[in-house]
Amino acid sequence: MANTSDRNDWRERLTFTPMTVEAAQVxxxxxxxxxxxxxYDATADMGDYKEFVTAAQWPDRFWQVRHHExxxxxxxxxxxxxxxxxxxxxxxxxxxxxxxxxxFLQAALALLETEGLTQSPxxxxxxxxxxxxxxxxxAAGFATIRTYTQATNGSTYDFIEMELRKH
Numbered sequence: 001m002a003n004t005s006d007r008n009d010w011r012e013r014l015t016f017t018p019m020t021v022e023a024a025q026v027x028x029x030x031x032x033x034x035x036x037x038x039x040y041d042a043t044a045d046m047g048d049y050k051e052f053v054t055a056a057q058w059p060d061r062f063w064q065v066r067h068h069e070x071x072x073x074x075x076x077x078x079x080x081x082x083x084x085x086x087x088x089x090x091x092x093x094x095x096x097x098x099x100x101x102x103x104f105l106q107a108a109l110a111l112l113e114t115e116g117l118t119q120s121p122x123x124x125x126x127x128x129x130x131x132x133x134x135x136x137x138x139a140a141g142f143a144t145i146r147t148y149t150q151a152t153n154g155s156t157y158d159f160i161e162m163e164l165r166k167h
Contacts, residue, residue, distance in 0.1 A: 011107045014072070016075060016111050017063060018062070019063055019064045023074075024062075027090070028042035031090070031092060037096070039130075039153060040127075044153045045154075059076045061078070061117075063111070065108075071092065072091065073090055074089065075087065084121045085117045085123070086124065087108070087124050088125075097132065101136040105137070109140065124142065125160070126162065127157055128159060138162075142162040143162060143165050145162065148161070
């Protein structure tokens with residue numbers, strides 16, 4: 001696990017730029033997570049895959065995240081009609097589980113702040129089995145607002161919707 005100064009240094013070197021079709025294709029085709037996190041592989045659900053690689057279907061804001069020139073993640077922010085900002089994010093598989101998730105999320109939330117998107121409720125959805133991510137979200141100030149079940153990836157899964165608590 002990376003120490004605190006390494007994580008802060010890593011966070012400071014993250015850059016968020018608009019997603020390109022080429023970067024989305026690399027993520028969708030080549031990022032493969034170990035079980036049970038393979039649930040998050042873009043190829044696990046063809047509808048999700050097509051949405052991820054088709055620019056016309058992208059959310060309001062979709063960024064590729066790089067550390068120097070290295071593609072390390074993605075981040076989305078979608079403001080719908082309900083005055084919410086729903087975010088989603090992903091780290092490259094070889095970077096997960098090493099203590100970088102909170103730094104990554106904090107950098108993403110700082111970007112939302114500069115974009116003026118933290119005035120609305122900020123929410124995210126996580127698969128209920130993903131305790132690793134849930135702990136990161138809680139550490140960043142998110143709290144559960146509801147749980148629900150949804151069909152996806154060829155089965156039915158439990159999900160948790162979380163909201164960023166204002167300080």
